[in-house]
Amino acid sequence: MNNRPAGTDHRGAPEGFAGDSCGDVLIVDDFPDTLALYESMLSENGHRVRVATNGVDALRQVEEREPELVLLDVSMPGLDGVEVLRRLRARPGAGPAVIMLTAARREPHAIEAGLKEGADAYLTKPIDSRELLARVRAALETFRLRRMLDAQRRDHVAMLVHDLRHPLSSLGLLAEVLEADDMDAHDRESAVSQMRTLCSEMARLVDSVLAASRLEAGVFSVEPRTVRVGAIVEPTLAVFTPVASRRRVALTFEGSLALEVYADPQKLRQALDNLVANAVKFTPRGGRIVVRVSSDGRQTIFEITDSGPGVAEGERGTIFDRYKQGSRGRAAGGAGLGLTIARGIAEAHHGSVSVTTGDLGGAAFRIALPSRASGGVQLSASDPD
Ligand SMILES: Nc1ncnc2c1ncn2[C@@H]1O[C@H](COP(=O)(O)OP(=O)(O)OP(=O)(O)O)[C@@H](O)[C@H]1O
Numbered sequence: 196m197n198n199r200p201a202g203t204d205h206r207g208a209p210e211g212f213a214g215d216s217c218g219d220v221l222i223v224d225d226f227p228d229t230l231a232l233y234e235s236m237l238s239e240n241g242h243r244v245r246v247a248t249n250g251v252d253a254l255r256q257v258e259e260r261e262p263e264l265v266l267l268d269v270s271m272p273g274l275d276g277v278e279v280l281r282r283l284r285a286r287p288g289a290g291p292a293v294i295m296l297t298a299a300r301r302e303p304h305a306i307e308a309g310l311k312e313g314a315d316a317y318l319t320k321p322i323d324s325r326e327l328l329a330r331v332r333a334a335l336e337t338f339r340l341r342r343m344l345d346a347q348r349r350d351h352v353a354m355l356v357h358d359l360r361h362p363l364s365s366l367g368l369l370a371e372v373l374e375a376d377d378m379d380a381h382d383r384e385s386a387v388s389q390m391r392t393l394c395s396e397m398a399r400l401v402d403s404v405l406a407a408s409r410l411e412a413g414v415f416s417v418e419p420r421t422v423r424v425g426a427i428v429e430p431t432l433a434v435f436t437p438v439a440s441r442r443r444v445a446l447t448f449e450g451s452l453a454l455e456v457y458a459d460p461q462k463l464r465q466a467l468d469n470l471v472a473n474a475v476k477f478t479p480r481g482g483r484i485v486v487r488v489s490s491d492g493r494q495t496i497f498e499i500t501d502s503g504p505g506v507a508e509g510e511r512g513t514i515f516d517r518y519k520q521g522s523r524g525r526a527a528g529g530a531g532l533g534l535t536i537a538r539g540i541a542e543a544h545h546g547s548v549s550v551t552t553g554d555l556g557g558a559a560f561r562i563a564l565p566s567r568a569s570g571g572v573q574l575s576a577s578d579p580d
Pocket residue numbers: 403469473474477501503504505506514515519520521522523524525528529530531532533534535557558
């Protein structure tokens with residue numbers, strides 16, 4: 196499940212995306228002069244252009260080979276633009292990716308009807324050549340970006356289903372084991388505890404996906420209040436210290452637990468948990484993790500630093516994006532959502548998250564939150580680096 200979506204490089208940009216915003220264009224207009232003008236402008240700019248002088252010819256050409264973009268005149272004798280549009284959108288897969296109407300200013304009804312029938316945009320005649328080129332280019336770029344994101348989404352949904360499938364199969368197996376009559380109490384207890392672990396693994400994955408979707412939908416809110424740092428950090432340390440020590444990694448705290456911070460304690464803890472979970476996951480045996488909290492009056496900084504492999508400079512800009520993992524990430528499991536959620540939580544507090552190389556040689560992740568005393572939510576937290 197380590198495959199990247201087809202046609203994308205490691206950062207998810209489609210091949211040739213930056214340099215090539217030219218496309219396969221069909222221009223439909225009953226005025227030969229208009230056709231010739233648009234055709235020469237678009238082909239001079241590198242687009243592959245075909246032309247049609249009426250609706251029937253346009254549909255025939257689309258049937259022959261579907262263009263990426265159709266520039267369609269709304270008022271033509273015979274089959275008019277809106278009817279052509281309707282038939283194009285009725286094609287399997289909803290027809291060409293972008294359909295752009297061209298219409299005179301006095302034809303607002305036709306434009307309105309066209310937009311209702313699924314046109315993506317319109318241009319009013321007479322069309323300025325620079326506008327035509329810019330709009331066609333922008334429409335093609337938007338379409339390609341959307342296609343790339345859809346492909347990524349499909350890929351990641353498949354990945355998440357796969358990640359849930361594994362613990363689910365294990366749960367089934369353990370249930371079968373538990374059915375056996377000859378099981379002693381100790382084995383039974385161990386099977387039940389494994390089932391609990393698998394359930395919390397699945398719940399964590401589902402919760403991450405839900406939190407990321409809420410962030411994306413913009414329905415993620417925080418309820419900040421003044422809380423002691425200890426109330427946030429202590430539960431995190433209590434959960435992760437035994438996990439770290441099983442892996443022979445020392446997890447310690449530096450700073451004052453009595454400091455006060457203006458934050459939503461549950462949400463901030465979730466962000467901190469995600470960063471500490473990463474540190475535990477990526478730090479090899481014998482390593483160290485330190486959680487530090489400090490304040491300069493302007494901001495409160497939570498730093499999680501480890502002696503692990505760190506994050507390569509080239510990956511620092513992308514690992515906070517949804518589903519993005521660094522070179523080590525996928526091999527270590529997970530969905531690539533932990534940092535996205537941490538960043539969303541920090542930003543909901545008007546703060547920020549950043550990564551650098553820390554004093555233990557590995558990664559240092561810092562959440563910086565504005566202190567309420569110095570302007571609270573109005574203050575935009577600057578990157579501490
Ligand atoms: N402490 C760290 N040391 C080294 N690399 C890290 C560290 N924390 C994060 N990374 C890199 O950043 C990537 C993104 O982290 P993120 O928490 O978003 O996803 P994940 O841990 O891979 O999956 P999830 O958190 O959804 O279980 C990781 O895959 C890894 O490549």
